[in-house]
Amino acid sequence: MYTSINNPKIKYLKKLNNKKYRKQNKEFLIEGMHLVKEAYNAGILKELYIKEDNIDIDVPKYLIDDKVVKYLTSVQTPTGIFGLCEIKENKLKGNKLLILDNIQDPGNLGTIIRSSVAFNIDTIILGHDCTDPYSQKVLRSSQGMIFHTNIIEKNLLSFLPEIKKEYKLLATKVDGGKELDPFKKINKFAIIMGSEGSGVKEEISNLCDEYLYIPMNKNCESLNVAVATSIILYELRGD
């Protein structure tokens, strides 16, 4: 039982709030029963840190007291359930790729990850300027769906020419983009979505093979990026 926030293990778990430590140790912390179950089902849950031992999950368990719960939590009403998870080393695979350029909002990234699972994306490729997918807010917004995705991080400008040999590169464009229907027939594609404020960077957009757009009322300039991405993935989901 851990009852001190000065214990090195507890201090380590707390440090996993920081992206640097997550990258360094290839581990991250999750909170709450729903995420713990999803992580266990995905085979990445290593240890549980819990206030009460009433969880029937077969990984090493450590009891923690209220002080430690309060120290580790990132929510207002903590459930007292934390899981230590492994960051898997993933590789590019499959026919349907989603590439994200400079997505900053954790809520949007989590929502996009959730929709990617719903609509059959095989690999998500994050540019280095995206927000970290293993932060508490992204994990929560993804509703644990992040554990069922294959996510890799790349320098997009050097990686895209590689991908382009095999996949049709698609991006959105308000002027000159085509409607979505014809794109449903493409077998291997990589759809690139850009930042909330300014869209896909020009030097990246210029690398694309085709441009698409979502038809909408002229009173509306643009959609939320998680909504726009989800509509495109929905349309290109295949069968």
Place this chain on the structure above:
Amino acid sequence: MYTSINNPKIKYLKKLNNKKYRKQNKEFLIEGMHLVKEAYNAGILKELYIKEDNIDIDVPKYLIDDKVVKYLTSVQTPTGIFGLCEIKENKLKGNKLLILDNIQDPGNLGTIIRSSVAFNIDTIILGHDCTDPYSQKVLRSSQGMIFHTNIIEKNLLSFLPEIKKEYKLLATKVDGGKELDPFKKINKFAIIMGSEGSGVKEEISNLCDEYLYIPMNKNCESLNVAVATSIILYELRGD
């Protein structure tokens, strides 16, 4: 020029952070140039409170100092631009209605409002248990699109039987819902979307004429509510 946070007018503007005062006075406060422009274009901007008089908008303007800006702002890096707006009295109109039951997250509500404008919704009907649409966070997430929508608030249980006489009432249902395509032909519809956690309340869902669902991968239990709503509105947007 207002330089004191004790000035009654400034105190009043601050009070508009509170839903009770917004309802009582039928006014709300917005912040930032983008929202101010959208509100002006929509004809609901009454007064401007600004740090510098460099805005070419024809409404009464009042200068405020840094102290007042800091007092009124709801963001970390304030622009020093505030607008006092009128809450319009709206009425049910049009053929395409969106009904929201117990949407609690302000970001989700704002995003849904933004998509409603994009996809031609004529009236949004909020149940009384939805979060208030005139809070700063909803206004920001809507990107000012809220000023271009027709929003009304109703007791859904008593209002829906009225609507049902004229409109086809639709809701989502995971089991037994139909695919979206056939619904595109319906002329007058009201689509009901429910809370983030538990969907549309059963007594409301039971009033519906038809049920639809969004096809998705079985690894994904559900979509974010703003995403699900946006995909349905996109499909039913008409021409």
